[in-house]
Amino acid sequence: MDTETVWRTSLEKVRPEIPEYMFASMIVPLQMLSLDNGTCTVGAPNSFTKDIVASRYAALLSEAVSDVLGRAATVVVTVVESADAPGADYASADSPRRDTGDGPGLIDPGNSGAQKRYTFENFVVGDSNKFAYHAALMVGEFPGQKFNPLFIYGGTGLGKTHLLLAIKDYAEKTPNIKVKYVQTSSFIDEFIATLTQKRDKASFDQKYINNKIVLFDDVQALSSTDATQDKFFDLFNLLYASNSHIVLSSDRPPSEIPRLSDRIRSRFEGGLRVDIMPPDLETRLAILKMKAHADGVEVPDDALRFIASKVKDNIRSLEGLLNRVVASAVLYRTRIDLEMVQDVLKDQVAETALSRVPPVELIQNTVSDYYKILNAELVGKSRSRPLVHARQVAMYLCREMTDATLISIGGRFGGRDHTTVLHSCRKVEGLIKTKRDTFEEVTELTNMINRSL
Ligand code: ADP
Ligand code: MG
DSSP states (O other): OOHHHHHHHHHHHHGGGSOHHHIIIIITTOEEEEEETTEEEEEESSHHHHHHIIIIIHHHHHHHHHHHHTSOOEEEEEEOOOSSOTTTTSOOTTOOOOOOOOOTTOOOGGGTTSOOOOOSTTOOOOTTTHHHHHHHHHHHHSTTTSSSSEEEEEOTTSSHHHHHHHHHHHHTTSTTOOEEEEEHHHHHHHHHHHHHTTOOHHHHHHTTTTOSEEEEEOGGGGGGOHHHHHHHHHHHHHHHHTTOEEEEEESSOGGGSTTOOHHHHHHHTSSEEEEEOOOOHHHHHHHHHHHHHHTTOOOOHHHHHHHHHHOSSOHHHHHHHHHHHHHHHHHHTOOOOHHHHHHHTTTOOOOOTTOOOOOHHHHHHHHHHHHTOOHHHHHSSOOOHHHHHHHHHHHHHHHHHSOOOHHHHHHHTTSOOHHHHHHHHHHHHHHHHHOHHHHHHHHHHHHHHHHTO
């Protein structure tokens, strides 16, 4: 048996033991270099792959090669310079697909409310996000070792929170590893509460220290609060000194966060900074495919391509369009094909570099007019049913159509808490899928808003 065949056969043996996305991104790029005296040397395209394979899969691979050869063999991994351009070795865009086992073609609206899991496995890797993905995976695998802090930045809806939660999900599989995830705005709120309510400060710190990884999402929120910057700085230093891995996400690079103290900025710039760019068409397509599959719906390629052409720089909006198509298919009991998708999305303005995001006021005015209520009522305190409904729809549209964060939307609706906004969005998402009236209201409102731009 030639070495090539030995290697291929061994790979087939280990394949079922390794998660598909890891197999595609870490194992497939390996080459068998030599096999002598029971030592099987394989080449990895970079040290990142080498480290992961050596720590996780070398034993498994050794066992498989031994099995195939019929005598003991040990797999040793080294780095080989690859002739390909950097990045050529990354997982192909559609490899990390999760097999949910759902039969295709069946649309089950009851399924759609299920909480989405944010994992590396269901994160589609493309050119736009591969550096962020690999850096995040590295932290999940080897917390506290390289790239501390890791700073991930990129526009809204491009997967920052997804990656942070994937680190948590992944790292927590290792026994005794504790991971803390926090929205920076909640961190600030909580800290202010400890000051004003004279709560125990030590127990505040305790929630953060003693974690191997601490993930601060949306650290641009620090810009508005001078007092908490000092607190954050101290905590950062404490964590760093105790070798906790600190991961930060932001909608912009550290240099562009306004009113950030120089000392915090230089901490943010001290480790590795990676950006996430808007995804290219193929990546958008792969994301839609994975989502359709997870939702248990079958959507032909040309229809997916049409949806992918409508949104370029926000994956949340992209998913929103697919949701709209699926909702319509469920409500009207139609098959999803290109014609149907074109019809459902006919008034969806294709995003271009020039396309405009509607201002929150425009959404509020349109919604108030539509439901024949006053703007003051829309953002006011009344809990009367029609007002609550209009308010929830308006918040949902702000979330879907603008870049505004939950916090800022809450602010624009009479200073409501971001959890209220999130609740409203979830509520309306659910209604769209189950109530034809709401579906039609939201479709009509979206079109009205788009036409006013
Ligand atoms: P951000 O935090 O950058 O605003 P999120 O992490 O909330 O963005 O992502 C928005 C939505 O897009 C989420 O539902 C997320 O799962 C999805 N998403 C983003 N990037 C990817 C990706 N590469 N693969 C699959 N889903 C993605
Ligand atoms: Mg986020």
